[in-house]
Amino acid sequence: MADFDYDLFVLGGGSGGVRAARWASMAGAKVALCEEYRYGGTCVIRGCVPKKLMVFASQFTESVEDAAGFGWSHTGSDFNWPFFIEKKDREIQRLEDVYAANMEKAGVTLFRARGVLSDAHTVELSDGQSFTAKHILVATGGRPFSPDVPGIEHTISSDEIFHLEEQPKRILIVGGGYIACEFAGIMNGLGSKVTQFYRGAQILRGFDDEVRGHIAEEMHKKGIDLHVGRDVKSIEKTDTGLKVLCSDNTWSEHDVILYATGRKPNSKGLGLEKLGVKLDRHGAIEVDEYSQTAVPSIYAVGDVTNRVNLTPVAIHEAMAFSDTVFKGIPTPVDHACIPTAVFTQPEIGTVGLTQEEARDLYDIEVYRATFRPMFHAFADRDQRMLMKLIVDKDSRRVLGVHIVGPAAGEMIQMVGIAVKMGATKEDFDRTMAVHPTAAEELVTMRDAVPG
Template sequence: MADFDYDLFVIGGGSGGVRASRWAAMTGAKVGLCEEYRYGGTCVIRGCVPKKLMVFAAGFSEAVEDATGFGWKLTGSDFDWPFFIEKKDREIDRLEGVYQANMEKLGVELFRARGVLKDPHTVELSSGQTVTAKHILVATGGAPFMPDVPGAEHAISSNEVFHLERQPKRMLIVGGGYIACEFAGIMNGLGTEVTQFYRGAQILRGFDDEVRGHIAEEMRKKGIALHVGRDLVRIDKTDDGLEVTCTDGSRTTFDCVLYATGRRPATKGLGLEEIGVRLTRNGAIAVDDYSQTSVPSVYAVGDVTDRVNLTPVAIHEGMAFVETVFKANPTPVDHALIPTAVFTQPEIGTIGLTQEAARDRYDIEVYRSTFRPMFHAFAGRDQRMLMKLIVDKASRRVLGVHIVGPAAGEMIQMVGIAVKMGATKEDFDRTMPVHPTAAEELVTMRTAVGGQA
């Protein structure tokens, strides 16, 4: 057998790559990892973590308003953007240090360099060094997609929004996915005048239609100028800012234009196709149920495979890879029934089938409740919560749960356990409600409102 420098060499230090390298090292394997940017990847450095910190910060504007409805005598204050950004950066630095220390403790050899595959067992680093490995794991994640629009160089992506030196007063967000909608809520909550364009008929494609409509209505109530069926055709830099020309011919000026039009697998220039690794039509690495590519020694996990692009999924794929390759325990990743949160304002928690998808496959019942939570009703805020259960009439199994409102993400994690276990509507009904909470609505809905409409 040929001698290699490493048992495993990982390209990419995000959530999936870091977890795989650590778990492989714990088996006694010799592991190396290269990362061209920062350890922690998209989630820690410019995704989930800093975004959630911004969600927290944005929520205080409404909290101050709501406090007056509960009797507090408060005076308004402005948001200190530079203070927040500097403190956020310190926290990200701390977390990156934790990631690095945890890998080094286990003996993972780290390289601050870009890696390119030269053959099925060889990686060439941008530092000029070449390493060999019995197994190579590609975990390079994804990158923002920027459309080819005249003047697009004046816009930013979701990578750069975390590093703006000044808070924009007028901001255009282009896109209708969860990243665009989350940042619309964040920036609006922080006091920026937000406009959002989406070329489709409704935001959040792929989510339950009623959830999509509910969120759009709540976003507009909060002051976000959300325009569907609209796109921009060019951006021109002027003395007053960035002049945007829309598809309808209108022109508006903003201080900042954020393109949040999706992310693409980061496979360009990695040497994958040159060594025989098959890519899908959108550039993702094609893998089997065990994350193995068409080249037996090369594996891939996380967003670069474009299966389910979520941090916990990448982590599980990394652990399953180690079980399969280093523990002789073939372990596929179960990508079904994954609970998901979208940190719009209000936030979304969802698991399972949408009403539209369920009715194409089953004879269903839908249980729905819309209401003003006690907190908002007392504070005088016009914000409504939505909860839906999608039920298969024949088996009574709960096929999908959709929640829009405060703490929806926290609720869906617990609900996800029941749905994953195959809970029926009667299992929900038998569960005693916790009163007074918004979550009790999930177990007190008794009358179906239809399903096939």
């Protein structure tokens, strides 16, 4: 057997790469990892973590307003953007240091460099070093995509919004996916005037249609100037801001334009195709159920494979890869029935099939509840919650659960266990309610929606 410098060399220090490196090293493998930017990847550095901190910050506006409905007197104050950004940066640095320390503690050798593949077992680093490895794992994540629009150089992506020195007074967000909708809620809550354009007929394509409509209505109520069926034709920088020519030939002006129009796999320039690794038309690395590419020594996990682009999925894929290759336990990844949360305001929790997907496959029943939660009713806030159960009439199995409202993400994590286990509607019905909570509606809905 050929001698290699390492048993495993990982390209990319995001959630998937870090977990794979640690897991393999703890299984006894000799492991190295290279990262050209910062440990933690999209999630920790410019994604889930800083975004959720911004969500927390943005919700205090309504919290202060709601306090008055409970008898508290208060005086409003402006949001201190520089204070928040500086504190956020310190927290991200702390987390990055934790990632590095945990890898080193597990015995992983770290390189602050970009890695490319020169053959199926060799990684060339940007600092001039070269290493061989029995197995190579590509975990390079994704990158923001912006369309070819005149003036696009004047815009920012979701990567840059975390580092703006000043809070924009007027911001245009282009896109209708979860990143665009989350930042619309964040910036609106922080006090910016938010306009959102989405070229499609309704935001959040791929989610349950009723959920999409419910969120759009609540966003409008909160003051977000949401326009569907509208896009940007061109952008011009002026002395007073960024002037936008819209697809309906109207003009608008903003201080900052954020493009959140999707992400692409970060696979370019890694030397993959010349080695026989197959990429799809979007640049995603094609892998089998064990995350193995067409080249047996090369594997890939996370967003670079464009399977399900979620941090917990990348971590799960990484653990399954390590168990398969270094523990001798073949572990395919099950991408079905993944619970997920969207931190719009109000937030979404969803698991399983949408109503539209389910009705194409099964004879279904739909159980639905819409109501004002006790907290909002008492605070005199006009915000409604939505809960839906999608049920197969024949087996009685719950095929999907969709929640819109406070703590939807926390609820869907628990509900996801039941749905993954194949719980029936009667299992839900037999479960005692926790009162008074919003979540009790999940086990008290008794009548299917007619038709």
